[in-house]
Structures are given as C-alpha cells and as structure tokens.
Amino acid sequence: MRTTDLRGRELTRGDLLSLVPRAALGADVAVERVRPLVAAVAERGEAALREQALEYDRVEGHSLRVDAAAVVASLADCPDEVRSALTELIARLRSGSAAQVPAQKTTEIGPGARITQRWQPVSRVGLYAPGGKAAYPSSVIMNAVAAQVAGVPSLALASPAQADNGGLPHQAVLWAAALCGIDEVYAIGGAGAIAAFAHGVPEIGLEPVDVVTGPGNVFVAAAKRVVSGIVGIDSEAGTTEILVIADGSADPSFVAADLISQAEHDEAAASVLVTDSAEFAGLVLAEVDARAAVTLHAERVRTALSGQQSAVILVDDLDTAVRVSNAYGPEHLEIQTRDDERVLTGITDAGAIFVGGYTPVSLGDYLAGSNHVLPTGGTARFASGLGAHTFLRPQQIIQYDRAALAATEAPLLALAGAEGLPAHGEAVSARFEQEGS
Template identity: 65%
Template sequence: MIQTTDLRGQKPSRSELLALIPRARVDVSVATEAAAELIAAVRERGADALLDQAERFDRVRPAALRVSAAEIQSAVDALDPLVREALVESIARVTASSAAQVPPEQTTHPAPGATILQRWQPVERAGVYVPGGKAVYPSSVVMNVVPAQVAGVSSIALVSPAQAAFGGSVHPTILGAAGLLGIDEVYSIGGAGAIGALAYGVDSLGLEPVQVITGPGNNFVAAAKRLVRGVVGIDSEAGATEILVIADATADATLVAVDLISQAEHDEQASAVLVTDSAEFGARVVAEVERLAPLTASAERVLTALAGQQSAVVLVDDLEAAAAFSNAYGPEHLEIQTADDDATLGLIQNAGAVFVGPHTPVSLGDYLAGSNHVLPTGGQARFSPGLGAYTFLRPQQIVRYGAEPLEAVAERLIALSRAELLPAHGEAVAARFDRP
C-alpha cells in the first residue's frame, strides 16, 4: 500500500535528500495556459464569463453571483448548533493567536532630532478564496478571514464555487461561517476566473479589485494566483496537503497511522510520510494503516493517496537523520512523537506548523488548536511562512529629521552621492543649507 524508502547506512547530502523526497508529480505550469484564458475572459466579459465558467465547471448557472445578506443570515440561523459552537470557539482561538502576530510600532532615534517610526499598515481590501470540490471548508473561512480582520483589513470579499446542490449558491455551511464573522460580500464564483475577478474587479457585480488574495484551491487556482502575483499580493500557491511524522519506537503505531490517514483523505495527491529510526515500528504503522484505511468513509481517496509516489515510510539511522530529512522536505504539517519530543523539536528548522506529542494531532490544528491551517506546501515551508495577520500587513518606515541631524550627515551623504555618480542626491541636501 505505502512504499518504504530505506536510507539507513547512508549519509546523503542536502541536494541528494531533496532528490529522494517523495513528491506528487504536480506541475502548476501545465494549468497556466488554461488559467490565463479564464482570467482573460473575466476581464473582457465580466459576470457573463463567470456565469459561463460556473455552468462549465460547476454544472450550474447561478441565478445571482453575489449572495444576498438575507441568504447569509439564513445560513447562520440554520447552522447545526454543535457546528456553530465549534466555529465560534475556533474564531476565538484563531483571533487570539493572530493578535500575537501583529508587531507593535517601534521608534528608533539615529541621532537627536531624528526618528524612524516602524509601523505596520494593513491593506484596505482582501479577497478570500474558499474551495469547493471534495469537501466543505468552513474552517478555511475562519483561517483566512480572522487574520485579515485582526490585521485591520476594512473590506473583505469572499468567493467560493457555485454548488449545484444548492441552486448555484455557495455551500450554506460556508455562508454560515462567513456570517458569523460579519462577512457580507460573498460571491458564488470559483476557479481561476474567481481569482481574476478578485484581482481585476467586475464592475457589473460591484466587485472592486483587492490588494491581497489568500486561500487554497486546485492547480488552476494556484496557477491563477501565480499569474496575478504582482497585480495583487498572494499568500502562496497552495497544493495538496502534506503530513510528515517523525516517530521512534516509543510512539503509538495506531495513533501515527490514523494521523497519516486523516490527512490522506483530503485529496488523492495528499502526501503522508513517516520518518522513523525503527524498522519494526515502521512495519507496525504500515500494518495499522492497512487495517484502518479501508474502514474510513473516505477510503477510496485515502488508499489512492497512500499508494501514490508522494507517500512513504522512510527508514533512517537515528533521529538526527530524521530531522535532516524533514528539514529538506519542509513539510506543511510536521508531527513529532518521540521519547524526547523537545530534543527532536530542537533539530527542526523547516515546517509550516509543528505538532508535538501524541495528543497534538494535525486535525487539532485544522480546526480548534488556535493555530492557522493555511500553510505552505510542496517544500515552500523551507522559505515561506503560513498565513497570518502579517500576510495582510505592510511595514512602513516614517522618517523625520530636523535641520541639525540632517546637517550632521550632509558631508558624508554628498560624498556617497558623488561616489555613486548621482550628484543631484547630494545637491538636494546641500540646497537646504546653502541656497543659491
């Protein structure tokens, strides 16, 4: 079912480790041409193109692309009480953790009479993409909207694919989550066209362009985000979910198995990787996966993901080698279940989020840990962060100098400007003290 890669007795270099990493063969670039055509159609034909795309891809032509405030409120009222309670709790926890991500203003004084204020300004408007497809993601509404609100974004537009089962509107559970957060600008549009609509706006819908687009989606959504980067900011080109577990012989094989299965149910391209220094433990996990995977409701999807080239049990000599493999992988989700979790954690550098100990499954982070579950995939955790309030903030430096501190650096500044063959820079300073 799941392949085994044996690295024991080997000392691969970093580049060799990168080549050994199990990954799905997903090339966003192959979707680029189609995504570009869909975006161009939206720019040329606006709402008509979005309606045509909904009919083509979602098998329904919505009666209206913008969801009414009354429908959003009805969705809030119809939420299952326990689901509503879970969403309210998730909102509270993600709000608290997001607030810790907003840096305070800092003022430095390079000299008497000179100040530099470092402040963090939110964008005015953001667009949130909530996927449809194989599952329903009210949790993604929370994870994307709450950091934006905490950052101080004053205008948020939410888009999600039209659902044939609901007359072409957005799934009511997603609408309910949006309503709980006070989001009243929701559109039943999806795919690359929706990304284009957020980036460039659609006048006939009253949809104004946004400055930042966040949220996961399929390859066409990822390709579209790549295409509009530069017109707007994006969080990342999120791909299929990943879990990497570092575990030794002291871990519970059943718990590791169910955690691998839980993430494999997201998508056939999901990655589930165990890295262990115990071949016997690895064999027990494989046996538990083979026993439990067929029993879950998502068994077909799980079994496909686990049998794919992106999933594996990796055998290593020790936990230092396990950490080296994980750091090269840069997993979206990393679980640590070892005899000394803190010591193992100390070896970790690259991961979107780290879940430490047997009672901290990735599923907790997906819903109610308080951490954000929008995280970098495909190795991007080696250089990019997950979604947070900082995604919607821009650092700005406010510089104030009086005459005396400017005059104190004038001679050196003029010398530098001449060295760079940009004498007018220095002349702009000299003019303040030696006017013609």
C-alpha cells in the same frame, strides 16, 4: 503505502530534494492549464465566470454575488453545536493572531532624528474557500479572522457555487462568513475566483483586491502564481500534506490515524512517515490498512496513500529524519519521538509543527488557535503560513529636524559624489543656502 529505504546511504541535500515524494502534477503543468482561464476572466468578466461555473461546478443561471441577507439567513440552519464550535474557533484564532501584529516602534537615530516603524494593513483582501470534496468553514475563519485582526477594512469572500444549494456556496461556508461579519460573498470557484479578485468584475460589483489568500487545490495555487505581481498572494497552498517524524516510542495507532486524516482531503493528498525503526513502520502500515478500510472516505484515502506522493521513508537515525523533513518542507509536520525537543531544534523548514502524541494536525485544522492555511509542495522552505502578518506591510516613517539634517550634510555629499549623483547632495545643501549667503 510504498516504502523508500534510505538507510546506509550518504545523501546530500540535493539528493534528498530529488528523493522526497511529490505529487505527479507539478505547478508548471497546472500553470499552463489555468493561464487561459485567468485571461478569460480578465478579458470577459462575468461571461467567462459563468462558462467556467458550468464546466467545472455544473451550475448555471445562479447569482454570482450572494445577497447579503442570504448570508445572515443561512445561520438559521446552523446546528447549535456547530455554531458553538465555529464561535470557539473564532475566539481562539483571534487570540493566536493578535500575537502576530507587531507594535509600532520609534528609534532615535540621534538628536532630532528618528525613524518610526509601523505595520500598515492592506486596503482590500480577497479570501478564497474551497468547495470541492468537502466544505471548509474553518478556512473561511482562518482567512477572515487573520485579516480582521490585522485591520484590513474591506474583505470579499469567494467559494464555488453548489448545485445542491441553489447555486450558493456551501451552506457551512455561509455560516462562517456570517459569524465573521463578511457580507460581500461570491459564488465563484477555482482559478476563476482568483482571477476575479485580481482583475475585478464590474458587472457584479467585484472591485479588485490588493491581496488574495486562501487554500485550494493545485489549480488554485497555480492561478495565484499567474496573478502574483498584479496582486499579492499568501502562498501557493495546494493539496494538503503531512509528514510525521516518529521512532519506536510513538503509538502506531496515533500515527496511522494522523496519516489517514490528511489523506481523506483529496486523492492527491500526501501522507509521509519518516522513521528510524522498520519494526515501527510495519506496525503503522498494519494500522493504516485496518483504519483506512473502515473510514468514511476509504476509497479516497486508499488512492492518496497509494499514490507516489505518499510513502514510508526508513532512515538510519532521527538526525537524518530531520534532514529529510527539511528537504521536504512539509505543510504539516508532526514530531512523535522519545526526545521531541531535540528533534524540534533541528527543524528549519515546515509550515506548522505539531509536537507530541497529543497534538495531531487535526487540532491545528480546527481549534488549536493556529492558522491552518499553510504552504505546500515544498514552498515551506521559503514561505510562511497565513497570519495577521500576511496582511501587513512594514513602513518606515523618517523625521529629521534642521539640526539633525545638518549633521548628515558632509557625509551625504561625499556619498552622493562617489555615486555620481550630485543632485542628491544638492537637495540637502539647498536647505542651508540662505544661511550660507
């Protein structure tokens, strides 16, 4: 991992935004690459999806829509310990997600005048689960449970076809779908899946959705940007990233293990350590070298950690570390310091925050009860992670009786006249014309 030394420098927020490490492939470049893929699916439907499956997944001749019976039957091959773990994940996530559903609330504006605030779920959601270098049954559950808790009545799931699974999505993805009760599943991956959700594919019975959610690489995130406006999206969740704020009190083996855990996702994954201790940074780097050499995906980890998106950043103090983190807007932020709560109070921009040495990001990936579908690439500075709230729309229901409306007539007429919209006022006055005559 390269080291960036910011000590002794007076840096503005603009300076920090330009200095924090990022992947070389920007979203704008990815958007231009996926725009033709999205357009092809919109125009040619199934034919375009099959061409893309052959080119990117090396699969052809498979059924794009998975038979519902095959989804349920997949559970026969699910090991007991995995099924138990997935079931536990579902239960914990349901509890965590339920807290994100606001209660309906009625406000009395005055006698006979009230506004009711309710949260209405969207009608149909398309859930995407990646299927590249690893299987993500946990991502299926993160998306599905949040939508179900919100009350979404129609869910469809897409995940790339696997050549070694007969053109079906990864077996573990099917397990998760079955346990969540999802029977509308498609063997479609990448930008094509996002386009199919947005535009629909009548030939395979795929109706358009209202919202598309789910993680993926930078091209999946770019496809979401392309279809945004046609459908809603959760966030542009691209390749994973972790930023750790740590000082000399932290355990370097913990920090090193956490940096590696996210680097194993993808060669473009970002792992960043921000610390005020050069000595501690050296200890972490030594641990990283030792652990990375023996982990299963050693080559992938080395590529990710040596890329320009990963770094150790040296700062003068933890206040500066907080400023660096807020400028970065990490998907996953870990805080491991002598005074975690003080550091936490300064954090404003992060997808999810993991506090203390015994709260690793991998806990959030699986069993914390929080959702692991989070904004990446700095979008945590203005976007949130996935939750039940993603699938809910606030709606105001306004109810006034005759007397309550009458009380507003004079000021409403004044405002309508001031804006040069007299018919607005007349729409109120018309309700009292008979009384006046």
